[in-house]
Amino acid sequence: MTTIKTVTLPDLGEGLTESDLVEWVVAVGDTVELNQVVAEVETAKALVQLPSPYAGVVAELLVEPGVTVPVGTGLLTIAVEEPALADEGAEPAPTAGADAPESTAPAAPERTAVLVGYGPLVEGSSRPRRKSRSADWAAAHAVADDVGLALSGGRIGPKVLPPVRKLAHDLGVDLNKMVGSGKDGMITRDDVLRAVSGVEVSPAARRPDALSAAHRPGLARPMKDAPAPTRPDAAARETRTPIAGVRKQTAAAMVASAFTAPHASTSLTVDVTPTLELLAQLKQDRALDGHRISILTLVAKAVTIAIGRNPSLNAHWDEAAGEIVQYGYVNLGIAAATPRGLLVPSIKDADRLRLPDLADAIGHLTEEARAGTTTPADLAGGTITITNIGVFGVDTGTPILVPGQAAILAMGAIRRQPWEFQDQIALRSVMTVSLSFDHRLVDGAEAARFLADVGGVLARPGTVLAMV
Structure with missing residues (x-):
């Protein structure tokens, strides 16, 4: 049977009560394994990778990148395949060949997970008010309606490092349609840039300063449909960066x-x-x-x-x-x-x-x-x-x-x-x-x-x- 588990922001210790969600490493419909990194969050002290406490399929992403969330807030839900639970006090299973009435075990209630080793939830915490969602964000949530199809497909996402996945997300590149040129088929930064331009990337374009500020650590990261950042010599004469992290x-x-x-x-x-x-x-x-x-x-x-x-x-x-x-x-x-x-x-x-x-x-x-x-x-x-x-x-x-x-x-x-x-x-x-x-x-x-x-x-x- 399939149950939906909610993964929450864990207590990261050292008196930290909130974190900024920097980026998702997974997308709705991705198959994740136990302890696989699903997101990166930035606390007031460090950039932390969050592992998944469950193995299953990502059903829904509850928070957008760039949002500050308190400890205990639900970040994402995962559809997990679990064996059916028998009713307490039920009769022992009949021996092979015996007639047995069909019975359906009650569905397990939804449980909220805390990553192992990160401490308990903070009581009274609530989900923060979300920002307006972009069109692709809403479309991603629609995929969650067919979790069973994702489970049966057993799809595993492309081999790509988190920073490259984020770059592809911001540039609108579909990683599932790409073949990586790196070791063991790893999709590299150059692969993503080539997919956007359609031509070989020059050495100058590979430099970090050739990318917009939206792809640099510590700065606000726009969604796919956000307007491209203006160049320093354009009409905009000042840049505003949220004070965070x-x-x-x-x-x-x-x-x-x-x-x-x-x-x-x-x-x-x-x-x-x-x-x-x-x-x-x-x-x-x-x-x-x-x-x-x-x-x-x-x-x-x-x-x-x-x-x-x-x-x-x-x-x-x-x-x-x-x-x-x-x-x-x-x-x-x-x-x-x-x-x-x-x-x-x-x-x-x-x-x-x-x-x-x-x-x-x-x-x-x-x-x-x-x-x-x-x-x-x-x-x-x-x-x-x-x-x-x-x-x-x-x-x-x-x-x-x-x-x-x-x-x-x-x-x-x-x-x-x-x-x-x-x-x-x-x-x-x-x-x-x-x-x-x-x-x-x-x-x-x-x-x-x-x-x-x-x-x-x-x-x-x-x-x-x-x-x-």
Whole structure:
């Protein structure tokens, strides 16, 4: 028998109560397997892929992309084939060959599903008011009237990655009529663009900036029948983007931090030539092959060492409890600039990691942040943060504290310039490190000692032996 199951937005943890539906990975009539990704949602902290808790056929999509929905809201329904349920207290089934009256088991009531491992529903939540549907959206719902036909067909959708599926949706390309040129028949971005133009796509057209802003992460995505976005040189002279997702969360966090924690800052310019020489030696060490050790890795290690000598910078001001929370571990936040905005995933127990392991952790977190796959757990629990503004060619800055943290260190650009060295003027590699700190938790002298320790490690890496 066929039952209709409703898949709801799960509790994604970390106090998140709503998410933006970014895109559907499936369409009405698609056959889905258990734990197959059906949608992507954007929380205030991360882009999350939602798996299906059922195997069956998509009957209806209840929410349009771009809509913000609270936890517990129904997202889609799935038609599931289940064995008929026998009535309680029914007689045992007769033996083979015996006459048995026909009986029909009552249909199972519709149940609302919560994805396994994501927590319970939020009571009292309701479906948000929907936006006006486009013509193709209404047509898609009409397909749900014949769920039995979809079940009997057993159709499985084309092999295509979610971003390419979304691009095809926005450009009006029917993926079911395409043959992919990628590995194992995978439909690629170029396949979709060729289907639209009818000609080979030039290399310039393959660049991300050749596509409209509607296809970029974090921006509103129009339906198929929406008007094409105007070019910058057209009549429209301004573009409006909804404040949502990471940008909304970042703005709220920065305002809260700026107006609750009394910020103070200090900076130190350091001759990091010895650290760069050490870095060159480490890159030639065969024992470290496969580990991408960088200047950020060495600065991160210097910060963990300096915290061991200046623990007040690894603390939290608990206003509600009237307490100062001193951490006995270092969850090191690494600020990462992504197309969706600034994300700060943290490396748990960074002070306990060896240099190669620290390098691997930094690389893993930053890659996930830029790919939009960072989990809410990775974005929570940081105790102190590093931001590398030097990659943008900036020498120094005064970053705003991550809410709940006592300090944030900014790395500036490394520049070759004349510097005093062994009582002479020499061309050296110089970098400025800047520290912003919560003056409720950290005194000026403590901040200065911490920054001096970081600078000491970078200027004379051998002094680590005297610090640990």
